[in-house]
Amino acid sequence: MACSGSQCSYSADKVNYLTQENAVALDQDLFNEYKFSVDQLMELAGLSVATAVARVYPATTHKSALIICGPGNNGGDGLVAARHMTLFGYSVAVYYPKRTANTLYENLLWQCEKFGVNIINDLPQPEELKNEYKVLVDALFGFSFKPPVREALKPALDALIYSGLPVCSVDIPSGWHVEKGPDSENSLKPALLISLSAPKLCAKPEILKNVKHFLGGRFLPPGIVQKYNLTLPPYQAQDQVVEL
Numbered sequence: 001m002a003c004s005g006s007q008c009s010y011s012a013d014k015v016n017y018l019t020q021e022n023a024v025a026l027d028q029d030l031f032n033e034y035k036f037s038v039d040q041l042m043e044l045a046g047l048s049v050a051t052a053v054a055r056v057y058p059a060t061t062h063k064s065a066l067i068i069c070g071p072g073n074n075g076g077d078g079l080v081a082a083r084h085m086t087l088f089g090y091s092v093a094v095y096y097p098k099r100t101a102n103t104l105y106e107n108l109l110w111q112c113e114k115f116g117v118n119i120i121n122d123l124p125q126p127e128e129l130k131n132e133y134k135v136l137v138d139a140l141f142g143f144s145f146k147p148p149v150r151e152a153l154k155p156a157l158d159a160l161i162y163s164g165l166p167v168c169s170v171d172i173p174s175g176w177h178v179e180k181g182p183d184s185e186n187s188l189k190p191a192l193l194i195s196l197s198a199p200k201l202c203a204k205p206e207i208l209k210n211v212k213h214f215l216g217g218r219f220l221p222p223g224i225v226q227k228y229n230l231t232l233p234p235y236q237a238q239d240q241v242v243e244l
Helices: 020-032 038-056 073-087 103-114 126-131 151-162 222-227
Strands: 064-069 091-095 118-120 135-139 167-170 192-196 212-216
Touching: 020 038, 020 222, 038 073, 038 103, 038 135, 038 167, 038 192, 038 212, 064 073, 064 151, 073 091, 073 103, 073 135, 073 167, 091 103, 103 118, 126 151, 135 151
Parallel strands: 064 091, 064 135, 091 118, 135 167, 167 192, 192 212
Antiparallel strands: none
């Protein structure tokens, strides 16, 4: 059963989850059939991420945040989230080790700097991160990730895995298989997952277990909801995210 807006008979056990193939196809439909631009979707996604982080780890208790950004769209979502989180009262730093030579990403980084985000070039050792930050945002890899992890990005993933800080993952916990989830006991264990558009198979409760899970997808056209037969929870009032 598809569901959209307030016209929804929602049951938590009836949420359906996207395969990697369908996640890619859904994105392409948004771009091609519905004429969304990449920066439009990044803005909506990044705002959803910042909102969910603030719900679970508010700036009043987790003032300092480090956002670890990868080279793809997931990293762009993280740059947008960084800007919004400064407006939510956080002291935000970004680690962006492999930058994308693209006007959109360069502009997002410029905006971060103008909003007072601290762009760091040297990542502290994982055990030292607790001295400076209260929460980490994982915007390293998205649903297009295929192993192995590139050498240049291994320190970033290690920081997320071994810091001992709560990690908020954007759409897919970095390093996870999009459909099967973590591949070992040493995989990243996020405290919060923010699914975007619709949750992927790795976000099933039996895989996430005790991970808090929010959805940010209040921008899907009704035709997309119907095409992919999505059963999703209704968003309350003007909320951009909903807890699953």
